[in-house]
Amino acid sequence: MQKKTLSLKWLLLGSLITNTGISFIWPLTTIYMHEYLHESLTTAGIVLFADSLFMIIGNYLGGLLFDRWNRYYTTLCGISLATIATGFLIFFHGWPAYPLFLILSGLGNGIVATCINSFATVVAGRPASYVFNLLYFTNNLGLVLGTLIVGFILPYGITYIFVLAFSLFALFLIVAAITYRVDPIKNPINRAKAATQVLNRRSQHQIFLLLFTLFVTWVAYEQWQSNIAAYMVAHQMTVKDYSLLWTFNAVLIVLLQPILTYFDQFLLKHLHGRMYLGFTLFASSFALLLIAKSYHLFILAMGVLTIGEILALPAVSTYVDQRVTLSQKGRYQGLVNVFASAGRAVGPLVGATIIESSSYQLVFLLCVCSILLATVFFALGNRTTGEKQTNNQ
Known part of the structure; x- marks a missing residue:
């Protein structure tokens, strides 16, 4: 059943999981491509740029779909894309599969990042400024946890890193599927009228x-x-x-x-x-x-x-x-x-x-x-x- 508002704890959990999962993969890109796949640093830089570019596309696409389509399904689509791409990385992390699935994961995470920020504007009972402060905290906590864990897991093999990232994204997909089906409008108004509002x-x-x-x-x-x-x-x-x-x-x-x-x-x-x-x-x-x-x-x-x-x-x-x-x-x-x-x-x-x-x-x-x-x-x-x-x- 659709709820009226999204609980702050689920939004913060989503932010923490997403950023921890991202920090398992993104910081390793240059080292992995250069040392394990034997590609040049220039090639690694191009892949990172492409990953950032697709994340930008995901950011914009997520905002567009959040407003004009369905907020719940937009979020699930973004998480699903990141989960599927990371799942493929477990089995296919050679060249050129690795950069392809990395970029697809970046697109999905770009969508998710915008959806989390957009949901933050309408969490019930808390001003947006309070929520954004907490989100910034969980974003950085996720990055710290992710990079810390990677240091212990990487010696056992890169596959285990992808397994962990996939598990986190899959967990978030389940959490979001259950808790993110909400109508995030604090003060319900006519949707048709809202759609015609234009920023001066x-x-x-x-x-x-x-x-x-x-x-x-x-x-x-x-x-x-x-x-x-x-x-x-x-x-x-x-x-x-x-x-x-x-x-x-x-x-x-x-x-x-x-x-x-x-x-x-x-x-x-x-x-x-x-x-x-x-x-x-x-x-x-x-x-x-x-x-x-x-x-x-x-x-x-x-x-x-x-x-x-x-x-x-x-x-x-x-x-x-x-x-x-x-x-x-x-x-x-x-x-x-x-x-x-x-x-x-x-x-x-x-x-x-x-x-x-x-x-x-x-x-x-x-x-x-x-x-x-x-x-x-x-x-x-x-x-x-x-x-x-x-x-x-």
Whole structure:
């Protein structure tokens, strides 16, 4: 029987399972293709780019179908695609089967990510900002658990990794099939009337300024996940030192995100300031990298980045949710994921191109300037829109 609302615990469980399953597979792609399948690093990079591209397609498709078709079946289709593709990887993980099923899994997970974000806007009894904070926590917890487990399982063979990922996706498919059959509209209204609601041009302008800022931020963030490792090694630090930075990142998120969730009402009242501060801290972390020569400065930069991350990134979805109409929840949450995925896709390539033609210092400087400029334009757009709305009242 169809329920009226989706329970928060099932949404968070879905987020945790999905991100744990993804983190079993995605981080291993480059190593597996290069060391086991004996493909070049360039080929591995192309496959990762294709995976990101199909995840973007899944993000957009998920939002479109969530709004215009059926929310329950859209979610199940996404999970089923990821489950089937991962199931095939258990038996067919050579070349070219591995990249094919990896990309199909990325498409399914892109759909699922948007559906989870879209359902988050309509969980009963909790404001969307509170739910997005918790989702950000479970997303990162899943990534931490996944990468931790992989380290213990991989020595026994890659097949066991795919078995675990398949089992998790299959579990989520069962959970979603039972618990996600809901009507997520908090305040039931005429659906035909909802479908005709159109977002005004000023709100669209605001949202796309923010999404551009999100894109720029993720392009910069990807430097931490790709090119900064080589930069640290060049400064006589080890790969272990680099990996410990991400352990520090994960610990900070796990410790600080629940605190932010506790102060959700205060942060919701100061949503714009929260984002401005978060994006500014993001930029500041790269300013620190400009002068970082010792390991403690890299730790400090990562700490500043992480605080900026937990302030800004969950707030983006909340901001978008506040401005869209009921019939456009899925589409715009899909666009949030699209712009983030696009930044993740092009970030390593952009950074590597600049580094090869110039220097790491230029990359860091461009990251500082681009994030700050994008944030300023977004802030100006907010102020202008606010003034116009006030004048129209």
